[in-house]
Amino acid sequence: MAKTPVTFTLNGSAKAAFANPGQNLLDFLRREVGDLAPKYGCGQGTCGACTVTIDGETMLSCLVLAQAVEGQDVRTASGLATGATLDPLQVAFMDHFAAQCGYCTPGMLVSARALLDRNPRPGREDVIEAISGNLCRCTGYEPIIAAILAVANGKARA
Amino acid sequence: MNDMTSEGPMVEFRKDLFADERDDNLNEVGKPTRRQDILGHVTGRSPFFDDHLFNGLLHMRCARSPHHHARIRRIDTSAAEKMPGVVRVLTGRDVPVNLNTLLSLLDFGLDDEPLLSETKVAYIGEPVAAVIAETEAQARAAASAVHVEWEVLPHVLDVEEAIKPGAPAVLDIYPNNKFVYHGKYDHQKLRYGDVDAAFRGVDHVVEGRYQMSPIEQAPIETCGAIAAPEQNDRYVCYTSTQALFFSLGTAAKMLKIPSSRLHFIGGTVGGGFGGKVDSIHEPLAILGTMLTGRPVKYAWDRAEEMQVGAPRGAERWYITDGVMANGRIVARKFIGYFDAGAYTRLSSYAIIKGVGHLPGPYTIPNVYADVFCVYTNRTPATAMRGFGITGVDFAIEAHMDKIAETVGMNPIELRILNAYRDGDMKAHRREAKNCALIECAQVVAEKAGVTLSPEFKAATSMTGGGGARAALPAFTATDEDGRVEGFAATSYAKKSGASSAPVPGAAPASRPARVQASAQSPARPAAQPASPPSAAPVHTADPADKKPARSGAMRFSSLSGFRRR
Numbered sequence: 001m002a003k004t005p006v007t008f009t010l011n012g013s014a015k016a017a018f019a020n021p022g023q024n025l026l027d028f029l030r031r032e033v034g035d036l037a038p039k040y041g042c043g044q045g046t047c048g049a050c051t052v053t054i055d056g057e058t059m060l061s062c063l064v065l066a067q068a069v070e071g072q073d074v075r076t077a078s079g080l081a082t083g084a085t086l087d088p089l090q091v092a093f094m095d096h097f098a099a100q101c102g103y104c105t106p107g108m109l110v111s112a113r114a115l116l117d118r119n120p121r122p123g124r125e126d127v128i129e130a131i132s133g134n135l136c137r138c139t140g141y142e143p144i145i146a147a148i149l150a151v152a153n154g155k156a157r158a
Numbered sequence: 159m160n161d162m163t164s165e166g167p168m169v170e171f172r173k174d175l176f177a178d179e180r181d182d183n184l185n186e187v188g189k190p191t192r193r194q195d196i197l198g199h200v201t202g203r204s205p206f207f208d209d210h211l212f213n214g215l216l217h218m219r220c221a222r223s224p225h226h227h228a229r230i231r232r233i234d235t236s237a238a239e240k241m242p243g244v245v246r247v248l249t250g251r252d253v254p255v256n257l258n259t260l261l262s263l264l265d266f267g268l269d270d271e272p273l274l275s276e277t278k279v280a281y282i283g284e285p286v287a288a289v290i291a292e293t294e295a296q297a298r299a300a301a302s303a304v305h306v307e308w309e310v311l312p313h314v315l316d317v318e319e320a321i322k323p324g325a326p327a328v329l330d331i332y333p334n335n336k337f338v339y340h341g342k343y344d345h346q347k348l349r350y351g352d353v354d355a356a357f358r359g360v361d362h363v364v365e366g367r368y369q370m371s372p373i374e375q376a377p378i379e380t381c382g383a384i385a386a387p388e389q390n391d392r393y394v395c396y397t398s399t400q401a402l403f404f405s406l407g408t409a410a411k412m413l414k415i416p417s418s419r420l421h422f423i424g425g426t427v428g429g430g431f432g433g434k435v436d437s438i439h440e441p442l443a444i445l446g447t448m449l450t451g452r453p454v455k456y457a458w459d460r461a462e463e464m465q466v467g468a469p470r471g472a473e474r475w476y477i478t479d480g481v482m483a484n485g486r487i488v489a490r491k492f493i494g495y496f497d498a499g500a501y502t503r504l505s506s507y508a509i510i511k512g513v514g515h516l517p518g519p520y521t522i523p524n525v526y527a528d529v530f531c532v533y534t535n536r537t538p539a540t541a542m543r544g545f546g547i548t549g550v551d552f553a554i555e556a557h558m559d560k561i562a563e564t565v566g567m568n569p570i571e572l573r574i575l576n577a578y579r580d581g582d583m584k585a586h587r588r589e590a591k592n593c594a595l596i597e598c599a600q601v602v603a604e605k606a607g608v609t610l611s612p613e614f615k616a617a618t619s620m621t622g623g624g625g626a627r628a629a630l631p632a633f634t635a636t637d638e639d640g641r642v643e644g645f646a647a648t649s650y651a652k653k654s655g656a657s658s659a660p661v662p663g664a665a666p667a668s669r670p671a672r673v674q675a676s677a678q679s680p681a682r683p684a685a686q687p688a689s690p691p692s693a694a695p696v697h698t699a700d701p702a703d704k705k706p707a708r709s710g711a712m713r714f715s716s717l718s719g720f721r722r723r
Contacts, residue, residue, distance in 0.1 A: 020293075037203075041380070041460070044460060080200075080201075093196070093199075094193075097193065097196075099193070101428050102199025105200055137378055
């Protein structure tokens with residue numbers, strides 16, 4: 001079967017690549033586009049390691065067909081830093097020990113960024129709700145919640 | 159980096175405890191610090207095994223047993239080989255040395271597990287063929303087209319059912335479904351003092367049965383490996399393994415090639431928790447590369463991770479304690495059944511570790527344990543965070559609460575009463591040093607708002623131990639229960655590797671396969687010194703009555719080395 005060209009925006013840059021028939025966005029981003037930040041954890045929409053935003057909405061890229069992002073704005077954890085300048089969330093995750101193995105971290109950061117973009121002053125419950133689709137097996141979540149709240153409360157270093 | 163959080167110090171130092179055990183000019187401990195690998199984690203650049211891209215990557219998927227226990231009459235891969243995208247289908251015949259036990263690298267245990275089973279399967283999900291195809295979907299479709307003729311066998315899923323006479327033999331080489339320890343016994347023994355004599359003089363005998371379930375490590379990154387041909391006839395292998403050299407040695411053994419031809423790259427592990435030591439993916443991925451000349455990835459999907467990924471093994475414990483009216487435990491007996499599942503993996507070792515830990519952190523003058531590594535037709539068990547210890551610790555601590563209830567005592571005070579103190583003799587005949595359970599229990603009570611009586615509030619690990627509590631039992635009751643013959647007494651595995659493997663599929667033997675025909679009969683344990691059983695010590699007194707710990711004893715601190723206190 002023929003491959004399908006997909007033109008979209010990835011972390012602010014125009015991209016075009018060929019998608020295999022039936023290829024999901026996760027596999028497409030990793031294999032065809034070369035953005036390795038989204039991770040495979042389950043392939044069935046339960047772990048959140050593949051979380052990206054599409055037009056500002058958090059989505060599980062393992063459940064999205066690659067062709068569906070034609071013309072859309074896709075953002076991954078690779079786009080959080082601007083050059084050598086990290087997103088405050090990335091700094092806060094480092095300072096709060098909010099990652100151990102690091103495998104859930106890219107998806108976790110995307111969910112956290114999406115939360116702060118729509119609600120810059122979330123409460124603890126908002127943070128828990130926002131990352132409820134991202135499983136972490138190492139940290140027990142508390143350091144992650146603390147890191148996100150530190151940014152929200154302006155206590156993290158910029 | 160000290161202004162990271164506004165919540166104050168992350169570690170509370172108690173200046174009153176063990177002050178002479180540590181220096182206060184610590185460089186890292188007690189201060190927030192960044193992980194050395196965390197920049198890669200937060201930028202999504204940490205190189206996990208699957209983050210290495212290869213042109214022409216092939217994908218491997220396994221055909222698996224749908225049965226708990228079955229003999230393989232025939233494996234027909236012809237249909238799978240004709241499926242779109244299929245490059246090669248592997249069966250056990252393609253594996254140079256298709257039998258291994260993980261700890262054979264330490265010369266411990268019989269080779270018992272094939273990489274791809276040829277004659278028999280012993281658990282649901284056991285792999286019998288590996289399909290290599292251009293895409294994962296093609297490999298998946300072709301794996302389901304591998305046809306196997308099965309002869310379904312009776313199976314056993316419960317540890318105590320498995321060791322009854324007449325139970326189906328999970329592994330031909332352990333016909334009684336029990337691992338053989340030290341070439342002598344079908345269980346691991348601990349004998350210290352005489353529990354049966356002690357039980358006769360106690361106020362309460364408290365019994366309990368405790369059952370722990372298997373627990374899946376469930377790392378967010380599933381287990382996997384990618385292998386590719388390298389220059390100079392070498393193979394590179396990117397792997398999620400937690401045990402790089404374990405996996406390297408296992409791959410070299412099963413593929414029968416020198417480890418110098420294998421280039422392993424790992425160390426970035428997307429969560430392991432013990433579940434990434436089994437070294438299954440590396441040999442299969444490398445074998446796929448050897449036979450196709452192309453890069454091959456073998457990784458579990460989530461369903462496989464959860465179903466065939468080896469969990470923490472289930473454990474069943476029976477504990478019988480002899481307790482005096484004042485709460486002092488004077489005898490403790492364990493019968494433990496560790497569910498290894500279908501193959502040994504690391505369960506045999508978990509039990510050795512667990513038995514070394516008995517009877518928990520308590521000074522008990524009479525201890526007995528028979529712990530069995532039992533084979534069942536369940537998923538093989540392996541390592542997971544403190545395996546061998548956590549299960550029995552749950553049993554012990556639940557039992558401590560039961561004792562507290564029986565004697566009508568505060569459960570924290572009961573633990574302080576029975577806790578190891580410096581200088582006490584432990585059941586495995588080593589002196590207890592640097593004890594801290596009493597201090598931990600006191601802090602727990604304080605944090606939980608539990609008021610301890612002054613006597614227990616004043617107790618310390620540094621006093622009250624030693625003396626009579628340091629004495630070895632005058633008499634230890636021993637026995638020859640569970641004695642087996644026919645296993646080599648010193649070493650389980652021959653150095654020659656595969657040739658020592660018992661023939662799989664051989665008729666289930668009424669005797670274990672003779673691994674090494676020992677010229678001389680196995681050495682019998684030396685006769686026990688004849689001591690009157692009445693000498694079994696029964697400590698009933700409160701430890702606080704004992705004379706203080708020997709002053710000036712050498713203490714070891716990992717920080718300051720040996721030091722006299």
